[in-house]
Amino acid sequence: MKSFILLLASSLTMSGCFAQNTVCLTLEENPYLDDPALSEFSKYVQVLGCFELLAESSISDEKVLHAAAVAAELLDQNEDGVVDDQSVAYALASGQALMPIFEEEGSIAEEMLFENYEGDGIGAVLYSDEINPNQPGYWGEDATVEEVLHTINAVGHVSVYPNAFSLSPGSSLLSAAMDVARGGQYLSVPDMYPKEAWYHYDDWTCDYECMAIEYLYWALVTKMGILDDPQTASGIADEWELYSAELLAETDSLMDQLISNTQFMLPLVAPDGNYCPQAVGISQEFESAVPVPHVVRVVDLMGRDAEPSPGMLRIHMYSDGHVKKQVISPEQ
Ligand SMILES: [Ca+2]
Numbered sequence: 001m002k003s004f005i006l007l008l009a010s011s012l013t014m015s016g017c018f019a020q021n022t023v024c025l026t027l028e029e030n031p032y033l034d035d036p037a038l039s040e041f042s043k044y045v046q047v048l049g050c051f052e053l054l055a056e057s058s059i060s061d062e063k064v065l066h067a068a069a070v071a072a073e074l075l076d077q078n079e080d081g082v083v084d085d086q087s088v089a090y091a092l093a094s095g096q097a098l099m100p101i102f103e104e105e106g107s108i109a110e111e112m113l114f115e116n117y118e119g120d121g122i123g124a125v126l127y128s129d130e131i132n133p134n135q136p137g138y139w140g141e142d143a144t145v146e147e148v149l150h151t152i153n154a155v156g157h158v159s160v161y162p163n164a165f166s167l168s169p170g171s172s173l174l175s176a177a178m179d180v181a182r183g184g185q186y187l188s189v190p191d192m193y194p195k196e197a198w199y200h201y202d203d204w205t206c207d208y209e210c211m212a213i214e215y216l217y218w219a220l221v222t223k224m225g226i227l228d229d230p231q232t233a234s235g236i237a238d239e240w241e242l243y244s245a246e247l248l249a250e251t252d253s254l255m256d257q258l259i260s261n262t263q264f265m266l267p268l269v270a271p272d273g274n275y276c277p278q279a280v281g282i283s284q285e286f287e288s289a290v291p292v293p294h295v296v297r298v299v300d301l302m303g304r305d306a307e308p309s310p311g312m313l314r315i316h317m318y319s320d321g322h323v324k325k326q327v328i329s330p331e332q
């Protein structure tokens with residue numbers, strides 16, 4: 001048994017280091033086939049009781065599980081199998097947070113969803129070609145971290161901590177920080193941002209609330225460190241200038257302090273695409289299996305081998321050498 005556990009633990013470690021990611025989440029059949037908004041999906045993953053993903057049949061299991069793993073990692077940063085912020089978990093569960101994954105724009109599943117969905121649980125969507133399990137969260141490679149963060153923030157944090165993260169103008173610490181980052185409070189995209197602005201997103205279809213959600217995303221992934229390479233820094237510069245955690249702390253102290261406030265338990269550790277709390281459990285079990293002492297001999301007061309019998313005083317001798325007097329209760 002011991003060697004079996006050891007083997008299992010090391011094979012999990014190996015699969016984490018090489019090739020495919022280790023994801024201990026279960027792919028299921030779509031449970032919402034009767035719902036016209038969701039009937040065109042076939043793959044389903046439920047994450048930590050509060051976040052659901054639905055994907056079209058053509059999307060590989062690997063991609064669907066990657067998106068699910070990223071959601072789990074963002075919600076459970078210490079990977080103990082429990083969402084770190086139970087208030088956020090509750091908000092996501094009651095808001096029915098859902099990430100749809102489409103094969104492409106205009107797919108049947110997308111059309112059916114847009115036509116029939118009436119909930120508030122969708123904060124963003126993902127397309128198959130934006131998912132790359134080998135480059136979790138990297139700009140231009142894998143939009144999974146961005147889109148899942150949008151959903152968790154919009155359905156979770158905004159409603160749980162409105163004073164901190166409400167999206168409308170003048171409503172929160174987030175909106176106040178953004179007005180500084182953009183060099184003013186712009187209800188729509190200005191013709192030109194002031195020179196001193198470091199957040200200058202110019203997509204005119206993105207309103208103030210959308211700008212705020214994007215701003216929160218930029219700050220979080222900056223803090224995670226996944227923008228901190230020259231290629232990414234220059235690629236994103238026309239939208240967001242602060243590509244490193246140091247730059248964020250120096251330049252945008254309002255936002256840096258807000259997202260670092262431990263009260264909000266925001267995800268600040270970059271997902272690596274591996275999520276397997278059971279693996280942690282297995283290696284802990286392996287380590288603790290060795291030292292736990294067990295009874296090797298039971299003797300009576302005269303030191304003679306004895307059967308344990310109710311009401312009689314027996315001496316239990318343990319594998320590590322210690323002894324313990326024990327009276328077995330009559331009920332047993
Ligand atoms: Ca946790």
Ligand SMILES: [Ca+2]
Nearest residue numbers: 272273274275
């Ligand atoms: Ca991980």
